[in-house]
Amino acid sequence: xxxxxxxxxxxxxxxxxxxxxxxxxxxxxxxxxxxxxxxxxxxxxxxxxxxxxxxxxxxxxxxxxxxxxxxxxxxxxxxxxxxxxxxxxxxxxxxxxxxxxxxxxxxxxxxxxxxxxxxxxxxxxxxxxxxxxxxxxxxxxxxxxxxxxxxxxxxxxxxxxxxxxxxxxxxxxxxxxxxxxxxxxxxxxxxxxxxxxxxxxxxxxxxxxxxxxxxxxxxxxxxxxxxxxxxxxxxxxxxxxxxxxxxxxxxxxxxxxxx
Amino acid sequence: xxxxxxxxxxxxxxxxxxxxxxxxxxxxxxxxxxxxxxxxxxxxxxxxxxxxxxxxxxxxxxxxxxxxxxxxxxxxxxxxxxxxxxxxxxxxxxxxxxxxxxxxxxxxxxxxxxxxxxxxxxxxxxxxxxxxxxxxxxxxxxxxxxxxxxxxxxxxxxxxxxxxxxxxxxxxxxxxxxxxxxxxxxxxxxxxxxxxxxxxxxxxxxxxxxxxxxxxxxxxxxxxxxxxxxxxxxxxxxxxxxxxxxxxxxxxxxxxxxxxxxx
Numbered sequence: 203x204x205x206x207x208x209x210x211x212x213x214x215x216x217x218x219x220x221x222x223x224x225x226x227x228x229x230x231x232x233x234x235x236x237x238x239x240x241x242x243x244x245x246x247x248x249x250x251x252x253x254x255x256x257x258x259x260x261x262x263x264x265x266x267x268x269x270x271x272x273x274x275x276x277x278x279x280x281x282x283x284x285x286x287x288x289x290x291x292x293x294x295x296x297x298x299x300x301x302x303x304x305x306x307x308x309x310x311x312x313x314x315x316x317x318x319x320x321x322x323x324x325x326x327x328x329x330x331x332x333x334x335x336x337x338x339x340x341x342x343x344x345x346x347x348x349x350x351x352x353x354x355x356x357x358x359x360x361x362x363x364x365x366x367x368x369x370x371x372x373x374x375x376x377x378x379x380x381x382x383x384x385x386x387x388x389x390x391x392x393x394x395x396x397x398x399x400x401x402x403x404x405x406x407x408x409x410x411x412x413x414x415x416x417x418x419x420x421x422x423x424x425x426x427x428x429x430x431x432x433x434x435x436x437x438x439x440x441x442x443x444x445x446x447x448x449x450x451x452x453x454x455x456x457x458x459x460x461x
Numbered sequence: 462x463x464x465x466x467x468x469x470x471x472x473x474x475x476x477x478x479x480x481x482x483x484x485x486x487x488x489x490x491x492x493x494x495x496x497x498x499x500x501x502x503x504x505x506x507x508x509x510x511x512x513x514x515x516x517x518x519x520x521x522x523x524x525x526x527x528x529x530x531x532x533x534x535x536x537x538x539x540x541x542x543x544x545x546x547x548x549x550x551x552x553x554x555x556x557x558x559x560x561x562x563x564x565x566x567x568x569x570x571x572x573x574x575x576x577x578x579x580x581x582x583x584x585x586x587x588x589x590x591x592x593x594x595x596x597x598x599x600x601x602x603x604x605x606x607x608x609x610x611x612x613x614x615x616x617x618x619x620x621x622x623x624x625x626x627x628x629x630x631x632x633x634x635x636x637x638x639x640x641x642x643x644x645x646x647x648x649x650x651x652x653x654x655x656x657x658x659x660x661x662x663x664x665x666x667x668x669x670x671x672x673x674x675x676x677x678x679x680x681x682x683x684x685x686x687x688x689x690x691x692x693x694x695x696x697x698x699x700x701x702x703x704x705x706x707x708x709x710x711x712x713x714x715x716x717x718x719x720x721x722x723x724x
Contacts, residue, residue, distance in 0.1 A: 207560050216561070217568035224569070302486030309708075310701040313667035314678070317685035317693045322507065401579040401667055413580070420583035428583050436575035 243426035251426035252433075260415070261430070265438055268403065268411040272395040272442075275334030280391050283339045284384055287346025292376070304343070312337055312398060316405055327409035330402040337398035338391035345387025349380030382457060385450045392446050396439050412438075509691045514698060517691040526680075531699065533675040534665060537593070541600025542661050546654055549605040553612025570609070578603045578664055582671065591672035596665065603664040604657040611653020615646035648719035655711035662704055677703070 207213060225245060232242035243251075255261035290297040312333060319329040353376055361371050403413025412431045419427035491511045497503065498510035505513075521527035556563040556570070581602055589595040619642060627637050669678025677700050684692030 207564055213564045216564040220566055220569040221572070302490050306487070306490065306701065309705040310697050311663040311666040311704055313663065313670060314681065314697055314700045316670060317681040318690075318697055320685045321688065321690055321693060397577040397579065400577050404579060404582055405667060405670055416580065416583040420586050423587060425584065425587055428587070432576055432580050432584065435577065435580050436572070439577065440575045 243424075243429065247426045248429050251424070252430045255427065255430055261434065264410060264412045264415050264431070265434060267409065268396075268399050268413065268435075269438070269442070271330060271334055271403075271409070271411060272392065272399045275331060275395045275399065276338045276388070276392050278331070279335035279338030279395065280342045280388050282335070283342030283387065283391065284346045287343040287384075287387075288350050288376075288380070291347045291350035291380075292372070304340075307336075308340055313401060313405060316402070325406050325408065330399070330406055330409060333402045334395050334398045337394040341390035341394055342384070342387035345383045345390065346380060349383030349387075350376050352383070353379035382454055385453060389443070389446050389450055393439075393443055396442065400435060506688070506690065509694065513691050514694045517689075517695045518698070521680075521692075521695065527695075527699070530675055530677050530680045531703070534669065534677045534703075537596050537676065538600060538661060538665055541597040541665070542604045542658060544597075545601035545604025545661070546608045546657060548601070549608030549610075549653075549657070550612045550650065552605070553609040553614075554616050556609075557613045557616035574606055574610075578606070578660070579667055582668060586672065595672070596668050596676075599668045600661045600665050603661040607657040607660060608650070608653045611649050611656070612646065615649030615653075616642065618649060619645045648715075651711075651715045651718040655708070655715055658707055658711050659704070662707055666700055 207216075228242060229245050232244040252261075255264075286300070290300060315333060315336065316325075316329065319332055323329050323332065357375050357379060358371070361375050366374065399411065400413040403409070403411040404417050407414050407417040412435050416428050416431045419425075419431065495510045495512060498505075498508055498513075518527065552566075552570075556567050578599065582599060585595050585598050589598055623641055623645065624637075627641055632641070665676075666678045669676040670682050677696055681693050681696035681700075684690070684696060
């Protein structure tokens with residue numbers, strides 16, 4: 203058994219058993235005409251829905267909408283997070299001033315802000331973008347802070363010996379030293395922004411996107427469309443996160459592989 | 462995405478502070494908020510002072526409405542988290558211990574894991590409706606994945622040498638489990654449980670916003686629909702405090718669980 207499991211193709215085949223059984227079970231439920239038969243969309247209709255959405259082009263516009271929402275949120279939240287995180291780590295009074303407020307904001311579940319934002323800015327795309335930005339803000343803030351605060355003292359001492367100006371100290375020591383964690387923050391921020399985009403789209407249902415399509419399909423009881431949207435969400439999320447991890451590795455290729 | 466998304470970002474290292482100083486910050490914050498409102502920069506439709514939020518909270522508590530919402534939310538969280546965590550523990554340990562189980566189930570598990578839990582909401586609504594089952598089910602899902610992964614990592618991380626020693630001493634299975642596997646995996650599992658609890662709470666609030674007849678999320682959503690900014694803010698405060706307490710409690714358990722390591 204062990205020798206058999208060591209072979210790649212055997213493992214691959216065994217790995218396919220569970221999904222295959224699941225699909226068969228699904229199909230049987232769909233065709234059986236039981237209590238939930240309406241809910242279980244037969245597999246061929248899922249395939250048909252995929253083709254339909256792809257041909258219409260709405261699948262691609264949804265992907266583009268969710269993706270651009272995530273990336274805009276990452277840009278806004280990430281820029282603010284890095285700026286504030288670095289500033290708070292360098293200048294302690296700012297840290298003292300803002301830390302309690304930020305910690306308080308962080309305790310509230312992200313989607314718990316939606317009703318309040320709904321009253322303040324309305325239940326539109328603005329609210330979605332704010333929530334997505336907020337989701338990307340905290341990981342970048344915390345990691346940038348840690349990155350700058352964790353720069354080794356001996357590097358700073360070398361800078362002192364060379365008589366660096368504050369700007370040189372920041373540009374040549376603090377920023378490169380903090381870069382690995384800043385990029386970690388951005389990678390985490392992207393993962394959170396992606397999830398927050400889907401979540402806010404499902405909850406608010408405006409502005410287009412994979413989540414909006416899921417929400418509309420739920421009202422029309424179209425499970426086939428929901429499944430297509432879920433599959434695309436998973437595949438696209440996986441792809442962009444992997445791309446970002448690669449990018450991070452590429453940007454940090456100067457760094458000795460510590461971990 | 463896998464590992465980065467799972468691990469919650471580290472909070473800034475706790476600084477040594479006297480209890481008084483750490484109490485000072487929230488007090489200053491509340492005072493600023495109150496002053497901001499008294500100064501009249503914001504009309505009361507936009508922001509009400511904390512005193513008003515406090516009054517609303519005590520009114521909600523007097524009528525018992527607050528207790529009902531908090532109780533409902535916590536009951537859902539407790540039930541869903543217990544089911545999800547137990548299933549996650551069993552599943553994670555199973556795929557860590559058996560190569561066959563890993564080959565058979567791990568690829569499927571990691572594929573499903575790529576889907577944000579919240580994206581299952583529309584599908585679950587179709588299957589389960591918008592009643593209690595749906596909200597518990599989404600909490601189960603949110604709790605299952607982090608715990609399963611932590612249990613998998615934990616069991617896989619038990620040093621082989623420990624198991625060899627156990628073999629040399631001919632340790633019986635119950636002893637092997639209770640005296641080696643459980644203590645060795647406990648820190649990782651408890652960390653997974655903490656992450657799962659936080660996730661479950663966040664997802665539950667989202668689900669309650671969408672569809673519920675009670676719970677903190679629903680209280681906020683109703684407040685929004687009735688333009689009661691005080692109720693919405695009260696909900697924000699209550700959900701924040703609950704989130705904070707859950708996290709604090711879980712961290713305390715976590716420290717105890719891994720105490721033997723550093724000691």
